[in-house]
Amino acid sequence: MNEDISDDLTSGDDSLAEAGLAPLQSAIAKRLREAGLRPTRQRVTLGMLLFGGEDRHVSAEMLHAEALTAGEHVSLATVYNTLHQFTGAGLLRELAIDGGKAYFDTNTSNHNHFFIEADGELMDIPGDSIRVDGLPEPPEGMKVSHIDVVVRLVPKG
Amino acid sequence: MNEDISDDLTSGDDSLAEAGLAPLQSAIAKRLREAGLRPTRQRVTLGMLLFGGEDRHVSAEMLHAEALTAGEHVSLATVYNTLHQFTGAGLLRELAIDGGKAYFDTNTSNHNHFFIEADGELMDIPGDSIRVDGLPEPPEGMKVSHIDVVVRLVPKG
DNA sequence: GTGATTGCAAATCTTTTGCACTAAA
DNA sequence: TTTAGTGCAAAAGATTTGCAATCAC
Numbered sequence: 202m203n204e205d206i207s208d209d210l211t212s213g214d215d216s217l218a219e220a221g222l223a224p225l226q227s228a229i230a231k232r233l234r235e236a237g238l239r240p241t242r243q244r245v246t247l248g249m250l251l252f253g254g255e256d257r258h259v260s261a262e263m264l265h266a267e268a269l270t271a272g273e274h275v276s277l278a279t280v281y282n283t284l285h286q287f288t289g290a291g292l293l294r295e296l297a298i299d300g301g302k303a304y305f306d307t308n309t310s311n312h313n314h315f316f317i318e319a320d321g322e323l324m325d326i327p328g329d330s331i332r333v334d335g336l337p338e339p340p341e342g343m344k345v346s347h348i349d350v351v352v353r354l355v356p357k358g
Numbered sequence: 359m360n361e362d363i364s365d366d367l368t369s370g371d372d373s374l375a376e377a378g379l380a381p382l383q384s385a386i387a388k389r390l391r392e393a394g395l396r397p398t399r400q401r402v403t404l405g406m407l408l409f410g411g412e413d414r415h416v417s418a419e420m421l422h423a424e425a426l427t428a429g430e431h432v433s434l435a436t437v438y439n440t441l442h443q444f445t446g447a448g449l450l451r452e453l454a455i456d457g458g459k460a461y462f463d464t465n466t467s468n469h470n471h472f473f474i475e476a477d478g479e480l481m482d483i484p485g486d487s488i489r490v491d492g493l494p495e496p497p498e499g500m501k502v503s504h505i506d507v508v509v510r511l512v513p514k515g
Numbered sequence: 516g517t518g519a520t521t522g523c524a525a526a527t528c529t530t531t532t533g534c535a536c537t538a539a540a
Numbered sequence: 541t542t543t544a545g546t547g548c549a550a551a552a553g554a555t556t557t558g559c560a561a562t563c564a565c
Contacts, residue, residue: 239564241520261555276522281555295457297508301530302554303457315496318503332491333507337483339472343511346475350490350507351454354500396539398545418530433547438530458555459529520563527556537546 225253236290246273247283251293256308258296258323259284298323298351313350326352382410393447403430404440408450413465415453415480455480455508470507483509 229248230240238244250267251259261280268275275283284305287293296304298316304323312328333348386405387397395401407424408416422437432440441462444450453461455473461480469485490505 239519241563243521262553274522278523278556279521282521297454297456299454300452300457300460315500317500324497326494330492330494334489334491335487336509337487339509339511340481342514343472343474344514346510346512348507348509350505352493352496352505353503354496355503357499357501396544398539400546431547435531435548436546439545517565518563519565520561522561523559525557528554530551530553532551533549535547537544539544540542 222249222253225249229253232292236287236292238286238290242273243275243279244283244286246271246275247280248287248292251287251307256306256325258304258306260302260304296323297349311347313352315352315354317354319356326350379406379410382406386410389449393444393449395443395447399430400432400436401440401443403428403432404437405444405449408444408464413463413482415461415463417459417461453480454506468504470509472509472511474511476513483507 226245226249229245229252232252233240233244233248246268247264250264250271251257261277261284264284265275265277265280268280284293284303288295288305291309293305293307294309296306296314298304298314299321308325310328313326313331315324315326316322317324331350333350336345336348339345383402383406386402386409389409390397390401390405403425404421407421407428408414418434418437418441421441422432422434425432425437441450441460445452445462448466450462450464451466453463453471455461455471456478465482467485470483470488472481472483473479474481488507490507493502493505496502
């Protein structure tokens with residue numbers, strides 16, 4: 202909730218094996234342990250890619266490619282497993298934007314998205330800028346888990 | 359926009375070949391022609407299932423099963439084609455609710471959805487009850503196509 | 516050690532595609 | 541007839557699964 206894992210650690214080099222990343226590595230390991238997940242090499246690798254920098258939106262395919270580029274072998278199946286485990290642990294949020302492909306958002310706090318339909322690009326809208334009013338009562342026995350707002354964009358003109 | 363295709367025609371019998379459905383059949387055929395689509399047997403069949411009653415949310419699989427149950431053979435590939443053609447013609451709207459599967463909504467007017475995560479059930483929220491405020495300016499050269507609001511529900515307590 | 520985790524390949528599921536056949540205009 | 545539309549089966553893409561090998565504790 203309040204460890205400053207972000208910033209200043211990932212910039213300047215792409216290799217996760219670099220010496221300067223050791224602190225990030227253990228911060229991630231700690232975070233995983235706290236979430237009840239064993240900090241295996243693969244989970245730490247993916248955790249560093251996901252949480253080592255700014256908030257981001259990733260698909261399994263993208264994350265897999267990044268891990269390989271960073272010189273760490275992780276199988277695609279493990280990337281899928283890990284993304285779901287992280288989601289279950291509240292470290293990620295799964296996004297349903299377009300059918301066919303799952304995206305995961307490292308920002309699990311309340312916020313919404315611009316989606317550019319032409320090229321599938323996703324952008325955060327800060328959580329406090331949008332307000333949703335006039336929500337009817339949920340059906341009996343149900344309560345609101347959360348509200349997803351997707352603002353779909355097309356080229357102007 | 360104003361043909362009363364709905365109600366009173368689909369109730370009472372499941373077979374689309376029934377005599378009483380002839381008026382619906384030609385209403386659908388007309389609607390397809392106006393949309394620039396040839397009213398083939400398959401399209402009329404699917405159109406009757408989709409537009410013959412209340413507004414609904416369907417997947418390709420569901421609609422295919424219904425057509426077969428109604429005694430009309432339509433291939434699954436044709437169901438997919440048809441759903442996309444109808445969507446292109448503005449007769450349906452595609453929904454991105456959960457990844458992995460596409461849903462289509464026969465209600466193309468402005469409205470939003472409750473989504474019950476536990477069983478994947480979708481419910482309409484009337485278009486005029488929800489208001490979204492505080493939308494930031496879209497990025498340069500982009501304009502808002504439309505805004506999807508999905509209110510995710512979980513069991514209370 | 517022991518149980519959790521991983522990798523691989525095969526399996527599954529949804530959706531798309533190619534092409535010969537059929538039907539609408 | 542002419543062109544759009546359909547069916548089938550194969551292909552493609554995303555994700556899951558089974559199981560033996562490997563790793564964290």
